[in-house]
Amino acid sequence: MRATRVMAAALLVGAALFTSAGGAFADAPSPSPSANGEDAPTEAGTTFRTATPVEQGQKATANASSGDYLYWQFPAGAGQRATVKATVQLPEASLRHGTATWQLDLFDGLRRRQACASGEPTQRAAAQDASVTVTCTLRTVRPWAERWSNDPLPGAYYARLTVSDGPAQDLGLPVKAEIQADAKDVGGSRAEGGELAPLHAAALKEPESGWNGSWFSDRWAWTVGGAVLGALAAIGGYTLTRHPHRRHRPPVGQ
Known part of the structure; x- marks a missing residue:
């Protein structure tokens, strides 16, 4: 669940950056x-x-x-x-x-x-x-x-x-x-x-x-956006590998 939340946040940040870049160069x-x-x-x-x-x-x-x-x-x-x-x-x-x-x-x-x-x-x-x-x-x-x-x-x-x-x-x-x-x-x-x-x-x-x-230029937006998405993806990958899903084990003696 934590990894899912991280990836969702990454997508939201990326979408916001690219949307603002397009708006910055409107008419x-x-x-x-x-x-x-x-x-x-x-x-x-x-x-x-x-x-x-x-x-x-x-x-x-x-x-x-x-x-x-x-x-x-x-x-x-x-x-x-x-x-x-x-x-x-x-x-x-x-x-x-x-x-x-x-x-x-x-x-x-x-x-x-x-x-x-x-x-x-x-x-x-x-x-x-x-x-x-x-x-x-x-x-x-x-x-x-x-x-x-x-x-x-x-x-x-x-x-x-x-x-x-x-x-x-x-x-x-x-x-x-x-x-x-x-x-x-x-x-x-x-x-x-x-x-x-x-x-x-x-x-x-x-x-x-x-x-x-x-x-400001759209190249800045793409560069910063790519860096942010890359960093968030790395965090998500680290979270998955550092805290793998553990199966439920019965207490000792049962």
Whole structure:
């Protein structure tokens, strides 16, 4: 019975550890109410230097003209996978002269263009479309990288939205852009050693998990959980061998 109780405790501890590890790397928490409140940006910059800062999960808007280059900047820390979504409300169809291609480009703090791991960063809007949406999901941000690499690093990221192709007569028509940058914390399964100071992020709010991500990773959970289970199993084995079941023997003389 004692050995049974020991093994049951081991299973409970292991289950608790692995369950908490899975929960630790769920999707990033929903933004605070202030992220989408009255303080949300209502304009965009026109260059890298004037890019409008936005928080993760914050929805920013801007009134502009077709042909303008619109810039925003947002933070991303190590272990995060950022997704940017932009929607453009197009001019009335009666004012347009044909199809137009809208493009979303993302750059890191060194202004290096980053490739999209998924999403549709380029979309063609037909003459009758009322809006067009472009998306881009970056690769997971790394805590450090070699100088020659183009890996995404913690710090500021820039989003640039513009029409890349369309009728010249449509340039200057009014449009309204809406953009939001979200980040999912996936650092546990991709944790790496090393740290790097954030790149050009002075104007941005630091992510909740920090620029270099949380120190905790799912590898820690599996390592500690395995050690605990191994120790409890050893205790159970020792208990079985040290106190074997003894058969009932009649008293001497009977």
